[in-house]
Amino acid sequence: MHRRFVLARRPDGLPQVDDFRLESVPLPTLPAGGLLVRNRFVSVDPGTRGRLGDRETYAQPLALGEVIQAATVGTVEASEHPKFKAGDWVAAAFGWQEWAASDGRGIRVVPDNGLAPSTAIGVLGIPGLTAYFGMLDIGAPQPGETVLVTSAAGAVGSAAGQIAMIRGARVVGVAGGPAKCAWLTGTLGFAGAIDHRAVSDMTAAVAAACPEGVDVLFDNVGNAMIDSVLPLMKRGGRIVVCGQMADYNRPAEQAPGLRNTRAFIGQRLTMRGLVAFDHVRQYPQAWADLTGWIRAGRLKYREDVVEGFEHLPQAFIGLFTGDNFGRRLVHLR
Numbered sequence: 001m002h003r004r005f006v007l008a009r010r011p012d013g014l015p016q017v018d019d020f021r022l023e024s025v026p027l028p029t030l031p032a033g034g035l036l037v038r039n040r041f042v043s044v045d046p047g048t049r050g051r052l053g054d055r056e057t058y059a060q061p062l063a064l065g066e067v068i069q070a071a072t073v074g075t076v077e078a079s080e081h082p083k084f085k086a087g088d089w090v091a092a093a094f095g096w097q098e099w100a101a102s103d104g105r106g107i108r109v110v111p112d113n114g115l116a117p118s119t120a121i122g123v124l125g126i127p128g129l130t131a132y133f134g135m136l137d138i139g140a141p142q143p144g145e146t147v148l149v150t151s152a153a154g155a156v157g158s159a160a161g162q163i164a165m166i167r168g169a170r171v172v173g174v175a176g177g178p179a180k181c182a183w184l185t186g187t188l189g190f191a192g193a194i195d196h197r198a199v200s201d202m203t204a205a206v207a208a209a210c211p212e213g214v215d216v217l218f219d220n221v222g223n224a225m226i227d228s229v230l231p232l233m234k235r236g237g238r239i240v241v242c243g244q245m246a247d248y249n250r251p252a253e254q255a256p257g258l259r260n261t262r263a264f265i266g267q268r269l270t271m272r273g274l275v276a277f278d279h280v281r282q283y284p285q286a287w288a289d290l291t292g293w294i295r296a297g298r299l300k301y302r303e304d305v306v307e308g309f310e311h312l313p314q315a316f317i318g319l320f321t322g323d324n325f326g327r328r329l330v331h332l333r
């Protein structure tokens, strides 16, 4: 037998532990020509929140009773597939379950790059790729420009900020609490950090940290954050709409609105969203760049590993209260 978590109930607001049901089901069997994988690390992702509701976002909602979707890294335990052999580490999207059977589609062998296999679903997985394409394609920071990143100590934000620094920008991060802010300025070398839990006027705090204004806003938080930065955007500024942590737990029509849109005209701003999957053909180049920067010590990352499969729901919910410090993964003992 093995365990899996399925969607028991659609969350209302902040997800609750009993929105998820732990089931014990028979181990999958090796499919003819396929492979059998034991998951070792399972991701928890803010974007999953959108799939727990009944409205289509950029991905289909999960059905009640369906296994929770997530990125996974595991070991091949048996294989009849020519591309995979027992003992290989593989990255896939098997979701919140301990074992999975597959025909091999959508799975890749974790490259032997000297990094921990968990990085394949972290800094070299969707979070790192999102930071890479969002910052380079949309933000396009130039040397000397000012870049503001929100949820900056998180998986996506920390990579996005460092990529902007690699491009020669001055980077300021917004994060929750003194420890995260100290990591941004101390370990990562950001020019400044704003503790959003300690400021009552975000516009004033950003104005103080970015006295010349903001050329690029890479936002992971949502409408209220964007609205508070709009008056400070410089001419030709770019806003990367990457995520909406503060808005995911309410219906879209209840999210705060944008009021300061006049800045778009005066400052000739652009605002664009992204989904990392759209860039799949460019992943090899992104992996090469990200790996090179890690090896050169220019791109640092944190993994926040929660021990024990049974803690998946709480690990996920903690993303919305800032419990995690870096890429949150659950390690299956």
Ligand SMILES: NC(=O)c1ccc[n+]([C@@H]2O[C@H](COP(=O)([O-])OP(=O)(O)OC[C@H]3O[C@@H](n4cnc5c(N)ncnc54)[C@H](OP(=O)(O)O)[C@@H]3O)[C@@H](O)[C@H]2O)c1
Residues within 6 Å of the ligand: 045, 046, 047, 126, 127, 130, 151, 152, 153, 154, 155, 156, 157, 174, 175, 176, 177, 180, 196, 220, 221, 241, 242, 243, 244, 245, 246, 247, 274, 275, 276, 277, 319, 320, 321, 322, 323, 324, 325, 326, 327, 328
């Ligand atoms: N577009 C895409 O293709 C794509 C792909 C992956 C991820 N994303 C988005 O990128 C963002 C970051 O994802 P991640 O995996 O890297 O997560 P993360 O930043 O590692 O973790 C989430 C963080 O969000 C912050 N947060 C939670 N609630 C908040 C609130 N109400 N106001 C402000 N900050 C809040 C917390 O940090 P603090 O303690 O600092 O507040 C928390 O630690 C998410 O919005 C996610 O949906 C987008």
